[in-house]
Amino acid sequence: MIDRAKKSSIRSAYGNALVEVGTENENIVVLDADVAASTQSKIFQKAFPERFFDMGIAEQDMIATSAGLASQGKIPFASCFAVFASGRAYDQVRNSVCYPKFNVKVVGTHGGITVGEDGASHQALEDVALMRAIPNMTVIVPADSQECREAVKYAATHDGPFYIRVARSNVPDIFDENYKLDNKGNVMCEGADVTIVTNGETLAEALDASEILKSSGIGATVINMPFVKPLNSDIILKHAAGKKLVVTVENHSIIGGLGSAVCEVLSENAPTKVLRIGINDTFGQSGNANLLLEHYGLSAEKIVEKIKEKLKDNK
Secondary structure, three states: OOOOOOEEEHHHHHHHHHHHHHHHOOOEEEEEOOOHHHHOOHHHHHHOHHHEEEOOOOHHHHHHHHHHHHHOOOEEEEEEEHHHHHHHOHHHHHHHHHOOOOOOEEEEEOEOHHHHHHOHHHOEOOHHHHHHOOOOOEEEOOOOHHHHHHHHHHHHHOOOOEEEEEOOOEEEOOOOOOOOOOOOOEEEEOOOOEEEEEOOOHHHHHHHHHHHHHHOOOOEEEEEOOEEEOOOHHHHHHHHOOOOEEEEEEEEEOOOOHHHHHHHHHHHHOOOOEEEEEEOOOOOOOOOHHHHHHHOOOOHHHHHHHHHHHHHHHO
C-alpha cells in the first residue's frame, strides 16, 4: 500500500522545477494570473523577478502575451487555475498558441474534484478533454512531485505547446529521484485479471486498489499514463490482451479524458470491455478533498467495489 504519511506539495514541486529549468535556460519566463501564491510560481518570481510577469485576473491576456513572448524566442510557462487556463483562455490557447504551434507551456493547477472546498466553479473536470482536442497540444498529468518536476523539465526541453495539469492537494510520493519521464507509460505492477490505466492523483488510489484486489484473488496490472496526448497505444494494447477487463481511473470527467483516449485505442485495434471510473457527467461540489474522492467513487475502496461489480456482471 502507498505510504500516505509521505506526502509533498506538487505545486511547490512545480515552482521549484521552474527555478531549476530557469537557471539552466535564461529564455524561460513565467507568467501568472494573480494566483502565484496558489500555483507556487511565486518561487520562480522570487528567484528571477525580472523574468516573472503577474498579469492580474486576465487569463486571456496572459496566454496572448505568452504567445507574443514565444514568437520572440522566449519559453513561457503560463500558470493559473486549470478551470480558467482551459476554459476562460480556450480561444487564446487554440488560436494564438496551438494554431501557430508556439512554444508555450500552459500549466493548470487545482485540477479535478480535489480542489475541494472551492467548489464546482473552480473544479476543472473537463480541462484534459478540452486541451487534448486541440491540434499540436501535448497533455501531461503528473501523479506526484517528482513526476511534476520531470514534466516541467520535459516541457522546457521539447518544442511546442504543452498543457500540464497539477493537483491542489499534497500527494503521496510514489517516484524517487531516479525517475525519468517519457511518453511510453509505466507498468507499476502486474496481474493477470484486469488492467487499470490511470494518472495524476488517482495513481495512488489505483495502486492501493490493486493490493486490495490481490487479497481477494484478483490480479491487477496498473499502468501510469502521464501523457494523455500523445497516448502510447502499444502499452495499452499489450496489457489489455488476455484480460477480463480494462479499467480507466481519472480525477476528471469520464467524457473526453484518459478514459475516452483509452477507449479510442481499444475500439480501433482490439475491442475490449472497459470500465471508466471518473466523474460521471456532473459538476463537483464543495467539500473535503478525501471525502469528495470517496463520494465520486475515486477512492481505492470504491474503485475495488466497481471493479468487482463489473467482473461479476461480465460472468
